[in-house]
Amino acid sequence: MSASARGPELVVLGAGSILPRAGYGSSGYALELEPGGPLTLFDCGPGTLRALGAVGFEDGLERLERVVLSHFHLDHCLDVFALAFARHNKALRRVPPLELCGPVGLAALVEGGAAALGRFARDPDGTVREVALDDDGRGGFDCAYGRFTCVRTGHNREALAWRLDLTDGTSLAYTGDTGPNPAVAELARGVDLFVCECSFPDEAATANHLTPRTAGELARQGDVGRLVLTHFYPGLSPADAAAGAARTYDGPIESAHDGSRHLLRP
Numbered sequence: 001m002s003a004s005a006r007g008p009e010l011v012v013l014g015a016g017s018i019l020p021r022a023g024y025g026s027s028g029y030a031l032e033l034e035p036g037g038p039l040t041l042f043d044c045g046p047g048t049l050r051a052l053g054a055v056g057f058e059d060g061l062e063r064l065e066r067v068v069l070s071h072f073h074l075d076h077c078l079d080v081f082a083l084a085f086a087r088h089n090k091a092l093r094r095v096p097p098l099e100l101c102g103p104v105g106l107a108a109l110v111e112g113g114a115a116a117l118g119r120f121a122r123d124p125d126g127t128v129r130e131v132a133l134d135d136d137g138r139g140g141f142d143c144a145y146g147r148f149t150c151v152r153t154g155h156n157r158e159a160l161a162w163r164l165d166l167t168d169g170t171s172l173a174y175t176g177d178t179g180p181n182p183a184v185a186e187l188a189r190g191v192d193l194f195v196c197e198c199s200f201p202d203e204a205a206t207a208n209h210l211t212p213r214t215a216g217e218l219a220r221q222g223d224v225g226r227l228v229l230t231h232f233y234p235g236l237s238p239a240d241a242a243a244g245a246a247r248t249y250d251g252p253i254e255s256a257h258d259g260s261r262h263l264l265r266p
Contacts, residue, residue, distance in 0.1 A: 013051035015256035018075035069102030070176025071159035103158035153178035170264040185221035194224035197231035212244025230256035
């Protein structure tokens with residue numbers, strides 16, 4: 001497939017946890033709609049900004065239009081302040097307005113960070129969109145290239161899983177951090193690409209994270225096109241995670257690592 005025809009692609013900036021592990025940084029994912037086109041980030045953990053350059057997006061700040069946060073744990077959001085600081089830099093050419101999206105409480109997080117870190121930690125041209133949920137625990141909004149929807153995952157008080165349906169007919173879902181929640185499987189129903197956390201081995205299961213078995217079960221319940229496992233803690237081998245998920249999901253499985261690329265529709 002030629003570069004001009006490859007379609008939307010998810011580029012992994014961080015496929016691990018907050019714990020040090022070569023090749024597996026904190027959570028961050030860049031969706032490139034077309035080669036050289038606008039970028040959307042799903043989560044923005046520490047190291048995300050540096051990783052943009054590592055994956056070849058040296059012009060990423062000049063193409064980034066939106067950051068979508070799943071929740072406010074530092075391994076998923078800390079670089080929003082580094083991003084704001086960078087956008088003040090006079091070495092940049094003109095950068096597009098940036099929308100920061102996430103759960104209710106996001107505005108307070110942004111203001112609190114700026115109060116603690118100084119005015120350069122606040123984006124000079126940024127806007128904040130807090131997504132309120134309805135009585136069923138769902139929310140969403142439209143943008144120029146598709147529709148975002150989200151559900152509460154139960155990982156912590158504000159945590160959301162996200163789905164994006166693009167105008168070209170492709171779709172992806174990103175769990176953020178979650179336990180084995182059927183609402184997340186329903187959110188992901190039928191997506192082309194399911195980016196799913198897989199933190200611990202099955203024998204170390206917890207209520208608010210997934211294991212290979214439960215990640216595979218969510219993918220099967222959602223009847224997704226392809227499963228991309230990510231958010232590996234050091235105690236879980238990505239190869240073992242994929243083998244374990246294959247016991248409960250019989251579709252294609254990919255293991256993310258920093259710099260891996262995943263077309264929404266190969």
